[in-house]
Amino acid sequence: SQTIHQWPATLVQPVGSPLSLECTVEGTSNPNLYWYRQAAGRGLQLLFYSVGIGQISSEVPQNLSASRPQDRQFILSSKKLLLSDSGFYLCAWSADRGTEAFFGQGTRLTVV
Amino acid sequence: GQQLNQSPQSMFIQEGEDVSMNCTSSSIFNTWLWYKQDPGEGPVLLIALYKAGELTSNGRLTAQFGITRKDSFLNISASIPSDVGIYFCAGQKYGGSQGNLIFGKGTKLSVKP
Numbered sequence: 001s002q003t004i005h006q007w008p009a010t011l012v013q014p015v016g017s018p019l020s021l022e023c024t025v026e027g028t029s030n031p032n033l034y035w036y037r038q039a040a041g042r043g044l045q046l047l048f049y050s051v052g053i054g055q056i057s058s059e060v061p062q063n064l065s066a067s068r069p070q071d072r073q074f075i076l077s078s079k080k081l082l083l084s085d086s087g088f089y090l091c092a093w094s095a096d097r098g099t100e101a102f103f104g105q106g107t108r109l110t111v112v
Numbered sequence: 113g114q115q116l117n118q119s120p121q122s123m124f125i126q127e128g129e130d131v132s133m134n135c136t137s138s139s140i141f142n143t144w145l146w147y148k149q150d151p152g153e154g155p156v157l158l159i160a161l162y163k164a165g166e167l168t169s170n171g172r173l174t175a176q177f178g179i180t181r182k183d184s185f186l187n188i189s190a191s192i193p194s195d196v197g198i199y200f201c202a203g204q205k206y207g208g209s210q211g212n213l214i215f216g217k218g219t220k221l222s223v224k225p
């Protein structure tokens with residue numbers, strides 16, 4: 001069966017520090033991968049999606065970037081965090097775009 | 113980005129009551145999905161719908177894909193305290209690999225024991 005792992009679960013970072021959140025999927029090949037942000041426990045905002053290694057599409061302009069160095073690995077990064085980057089970040093995968101998406105446990109990021 | 117119209121935004125109900133929430137769109141959708149998110153967790157898929165008119169149950173949950181393909185509803189019967197959470201609808205407008213899921217803004221459910 002397929003599983004998705006996302007870490008860390010919580011993170012407190014100072015303003016201006018770098019960020020790296022990692023997500024890996026097991027039990028499937030060539031998944032579509034997604035990074036979402038959720039503010040204040042509501043509404044899922046799609047940040048990035050990837051249909052293959054090295055292929056990243058950005059949905060909204062922002063202070064973050066994403067990379068997919070391996071088929072089942074998706075990384076969310078920032079060189080310098082802003083206060084507004086605080087939120088709940090969710091990684092997800094699907095077998096195809098627009099089909100059922102399966103989410104990781106999420107990372108609570110607090111920028112102080 | 114474009115979002116579905118999900119209502120109500122929040123609900124406060126008594127344990128044992130039935131719950132109904134829905135999502136609507138001005139566009140036709142090919143897929144409707146319903147998720148539940150517990151506090152501090154990622155959303156979990158509850159029900160997936162693929163055909164107009166389709167009615168699918170998962171325990172006390174029932175969801176339907178509207179016949180016009182522009183709406184979907186989720187019903188929860190005989191609510192219990194563990195039903196608390198945020199419920200999201202999601203849909204896809206296009207077939208195949210042509211578009212990502214679009215999410216509603218969620219319905220926050222609170223259950224009073």
